[in-house]
Amino acid sequence: MHWADVESSDLPPEPLIATGITPSGPIHLGSLREILTGDAIRRASESGELLYIADTIDPLRRVYPFLNDSYEKYVRMPLSSIPCPCGSHESYADHYLEPFLETMDSLGIDCSVRYTHKMYAEGLYEDAVRKLIESKDKVVQVLTELTGRTLEGSWYPYNPRCSSCGLLGTADVISFEDPFVHYRCSCGNEGMADIRTDDGKLPWRCDWPARWWILGVDCEPLGKDHAASGGSWDTGIKIIKDIFGTSPPHPIVYEWIQLKGKGVMSSSTGVAIKGEDMIAMVEPEVVRFLLMKTKPQSHIDFDPGLPLLDLVEEYDQTEMRYYDGELEDDQKRVYELSQIDGIPEYPPRRVPYRHLVNLVQIYEDVDDMWEISVGDEYGPDDYERLNKRVEKVRYWIDNYAPGFVKFSIKREMPEVSFDEDEISFIEKYLSSIKDLDGWSDDILHSLVHSTAEEVGIQKGKAFGIFYRMILGQKRGPKLGRFLMQLDRRFLLQRMKETLEK
RNA sequence: GGGCCUGUAGCUCAGCCAGGUAGAGCGAUCGGCUCUUAACCGAUCGGCCGGGGGUUCGAAUCCCCUCAGGCCCGCCA
Numbered sequence: 100m101h102w103a104d105v106e107s108s109d110l111p112p113e114p115l116i117a118t119g120i121t122p123s124g125p126i127h128l129g130s131l132r133e134i135l136t137g138d139a140i141r142r143a144s145e146s147g148e149l150l151y152i153a154d155t156i157d158p159l160r161r162v163y164p165f166l167n168d169s170y171e172k173y174v175r176m177p178l179s180s181i182p183c184p185c186g187s188h189e190s191y192a193d194h195y196l197e198p199f200l201e202t203m204d205s206l207g208i209d210c211s212v213r214y215t216h217k218m219y220a221e222g223l224y225e226d227a228v229r230k231l232i233e234s235k236d237k238v239v240q241v242l243t244e245l246t247g248r249t250l251e252g253s254w255y256p257y258n259p260r261c262s263s264c265g266l267l268g269t270a271d272v273i274s275f276e277d278p279f280v281h282y283r284c285s286c287g288n289e290g291m292a293d294i295r296t297d298d299g300k301l302p303w304r305c306d307w308p309a310r311w312w313i314l315g316v317d318c319e320p321l322g323k324d325h326a327a328s329g330g331s332w333d334t335g336i337k338i339i340k341d342i343f344g345t346s347p348p349h350p351i352v353y354e355w356i357q358l359k360g361k362g363v364m365s366s367s368t369g370v371a372i373k374g375e376d377m378i379a380m381v382e383p384e385v386v387r388f389l390l391m392k393t394k395p396q397s398h399i400d401f402d403p404g405l406p407l408l409d410l411v412e413e414y415d416q417t418e419m420r421y422y423d424g425e426l427e428d429d430q431k432r433v434y435e436l437s438q439i440d441g442i443p444e445y446p447p448r449r450v451p452y453r454h455l456v457n458l459v460q461i462y463e464d465v466d467d468m469w470e471i472s473v474g475d476e477y478g479p480d481d482y483e484r485l486n487k488r489v490e491k492v493r494y495w496i497d498n499y500a501p502g503f504v505k506f507s508i509k510r511e512m513p514e515v516s517f518d519e520d521e522i523s524f525i526e527k528y529l530s531s532i533k534d535l536d537g538w539s540d541d542i543l544h545s546l547v548h549s550t551a552e553e554v555g556i557q558k559g560k561a562f563g564i565f566y567r568m569i570l571g572q573k574r575g576p577k578l579g580r581f582l583m584q585l586d587r588r589f590l591l592q593r594m595k596e597t598l599e600k
Numbered sequence: 601g602g603g604c605c606u607g608u609a610g611c612u613c614a615g616c617c618a619g620g621u622a623g624a625g626c627g628a629u630c631g632g633c634u635c636u637u638a639a640c641c642g643a644u645c646g647g648c649c650g651g652g653g654g655u656u657c658g659a660a661u662c663c664c665c666u667c668a669g670g671c672c673c674g675c676c677a
Contacts, residue, residue, distance in 0.1 A: 307677095
């Protein structure tokens with residue numbers, strides 16, 4: 100049974116699944132794992148709802164490396180109240196959230212988005228805050244017991260936001276006169292926070308169980324950092340049981356995704372691939388595939404370089420086998436859970452990604468590529484799919500491909516020279532193919548061998564001639580196939596030109 | 601010190617939850633083809649399932665112990 104089906108069998112038929120993020124920086128593939136894990140569970144359940152809770156009231160922790168120094172003054176201010184870094188979004192939080200929400204949409208994730216600053220502003224937290232404040236001693240006891248630390252005397256299960264400086268966590272609570280929390284801020288301001296509004300927030304360890312209680316959460320994927328003993332998951336369980344009197348959600352602990360050779364993905368260190376980047380380099384189905392085929396508790400070493408091609412190829416192959424009926428149940432399920440918008444009625448035909456890496460560098464224009472190279476083998480229905488994949492391949496080549504896969508056809512004769520042997524090779528080869536009717540990969544390829552033998556030069560040298568003449572570099576794509584992709588007149592013309600020099 | 605996860609073919613992993621003849625992809629080798637790469641097709645090679653013990657007619661799978669690796673564990677989230 101697929102992991103998503105196993106997990107959902109432990110849940111009520113219509114579970115409420117919650118996941119969340121603090122949008123303090125670019126949102127990366129690791130966060131995609133959280134929401135996609137939730138999405139898989141939702142799909143595996145008969146029906147149910149998936150929530151994406153953006154912790155927008157959370158304060159900016161520090162000036163991250165990707166921010167400029169002007170953000171110093173916003174440290175400790177809620178992300179929803181900080182100006183957008185680029186100026187075109189409503190807030191700092193939206194700046195990072197918006198592209199990610201678009202990515203989630205492209206991935207076919209059906210969820211409703213909640214913003215914690217709005218949840219507080221709408222008064223959703225009122226009862227929870229009151230309960231926690233009234234049970235303060237009990238809360239302190241839980242946190243002390245489970246975390247093994249002692250809380251400061253000034254600790255309070257509610258952090259007011261100072262009405263003067265706008266910062267969170269800088270005020271000491273003096274008293275609670277329902278529904279107002281009286282506080283004194285380190286900036287000198289004294290004020291009152293209304294727990295029915297977003298005048299303040301709960302500290303994380305209280306906020307999390309409060310959410311479960313308020314929303315009635317049945318299931319929540321959580322990163323392994325939360326799951327460590329004495330962590331916020333442990334304390335959350337105890338708080339929801341003892342203070343709110345209900346049960347905690349069913350947890351699904353997921354492992355981190357590492358960037359091959361660079362360590363764990365993390366927004367704050369910049370070791371990360373943004374969600375947007377993922378769907379820019381491969382189809383969204385492939386992104387889902389990566390996460391659906393891997394159990395949440397296994398860590399993933401993601402390598403966006405050459406191994407990315409293996410991933411795409413594996414997806415294509417799984418897809419073909421799905422329609423051939425060759426897949427085992429689990430693999431079938433992986434394929435189904437990887438789809439964006441239902442399972443295609445007919446098997447989608449895709450030009451192999453690996454092959455496109457070459458074609459894309461030969462043809463600037465997709466229509467030329469279609470016309471000259473792939474159109475014969477594929478039908479009109481495949482054109483749109485090709486077009487999309489070509490965009491992905493281009494993005495990959497520009498951003499993640501290793502240098503040796505890159506080349507460009509030189510429209511003008513490159514600055515290269517050839518010795519006598521090479522010239523006579525070109526002459527012989529040219530005269531062989533000039534009047535040849537049936538060009539094919541094999542013929543062009545084996546002709547290189549036979550011609551090289553006739554002229555008496557090394558074969559490696561013979562192959563190199565073409566790359567130097569056409570690409571201006573020593574190596575290039577597999578030759579027979581490559582020459583076939585070129586415009587025939589261009590190839591002949593280039594060879595003649597070389598001889599004339 | 602505590603927690604979670606992972607050790608299965610050269611590499612990446614599936615199989616473990618519901619015990620019943622050890623799998624896939626990639627790589628390698630060979631052939632197709634006197635044949636560069638990052639293509640294709642076919643075949644072959646490759647593993648006392650980290651180690652030890654237990655349960656069982658039977659263990660990669662369940663239980664206990666052990667070794668190795670990864671990550672997490674002040675506050676905050």
